Amino acid sequence: MNRVLVSGYGVMTRGILPHIASAPDTSVALLSRHQTVPPCPGVTVTALEDAPALRPHVILGCFENDERSQDFWTSPAIRRSVEDQGSCCIEISTLSIDRIAAWHDEIRLLGGTSVESPVTGSRPGAASGVLSAFVYESGKDPRATAVMDTFVRKRYEFTAPGNPTAFKLVYNAWGAAMLHTLAAFVPTLHSHLGADFDIASDIVTSDGWMSLVCASRLGRMMTKDYGDPDFALAHMVKDLRYAHDILGDSNALLNLVYEQFTAALASHGGHVDYTAVTEMGMR
Ligand SMILES: NC(=O)c1ccc[n+]([C@@H]2O[C@H](COP(=O)([O-])OP(=O)(O)OC[C@H]3O[C@@H](n4cnc5c(N)ncnc54)[C@H](OP(=O)(O)O)[C@@H]3O)[C@@H](O)[C@H]2O)c1
Incomplete structure (x- = not known):
């Protein structure tokens, strides 16, 4: 039994559990x-102090920021669990490069992977179990691989600790910059074209290389449907x-x-979809 x-x-673990x-x-x-209460069949809920008694082979964490991740992994109960079992620890949060480096050291010193x-x-x-994962692992543990295989479709292996995180941070910043371009150009099309904006919308969401970006976010932008976030604004900031x-x-x-996203955060709070940043260009 694994x-x-x-x-x-949260949003991510609700899908993968x-x-x-x-x-x-x-x-x-x-x-x-x-x-x-248990959120779905086959899952029990537990308390932090009961973690060592569960003798977990695999521990997976997904948190909102460095501080919360550090609190969890350095808590006495989790340290004891890892030490007792030599657990394989999987961190899927997006953390800072300094924190992920410290995390590898902390787990290694406890004898975990x-x-x-x-x-x-x-x-x-x-939700569909088809995430892409950017991975560096300190050792091979088939029990961790079995867990990740249930919710990851594409796995990209990096060869040095910290590199998946460095890649992810640049990748996300690049994506945020692309989203920002919608705010820079869409309002002009909207005010200038009048009823023909629908044609422009059809073009940018279906034709040419920009269409993937526009098709994924233009709908939320135009309807100002920022509630029930896929990815919270606070996390992008x-x-x-x-x-x-x-x-x-x-x-x-x-x-x-960064300035645009922090302005959106001040205006909407952190619990809305990150598409809310596009409204900064609609004012
Ligand atoms: N969402 C995405 O599209 C996405 C994609 C890639 C990476 N990530 C990264 O993954 C990490 C987690 O993202 P997420 O979107 O899953 O975050 P999230 O939904 O905001 O959840 C983060 C944490 O907030 C707490 N929480 C969630 N819903 C709550 C509620 N209704 N009331 C009180 N507390 C609640 C949970 O902790 P407790 O259960 O302990 O209360 C959870 O661990 C972040 O580092 C993010 O950058 C997210």
């Missing part, structure tokens, strides 16, 4: 600050902040995009 402990019940629970010979316990695995695919990818560590403080585009 005993798995999952911590943090049923997939993990459906794996053969697997028991799944969820540790959450707010979810106190560390799998750094930021993911992409958002809520639909998590966090990712852009961490991206400065790798892209530097004098990257003009990063600074502009």
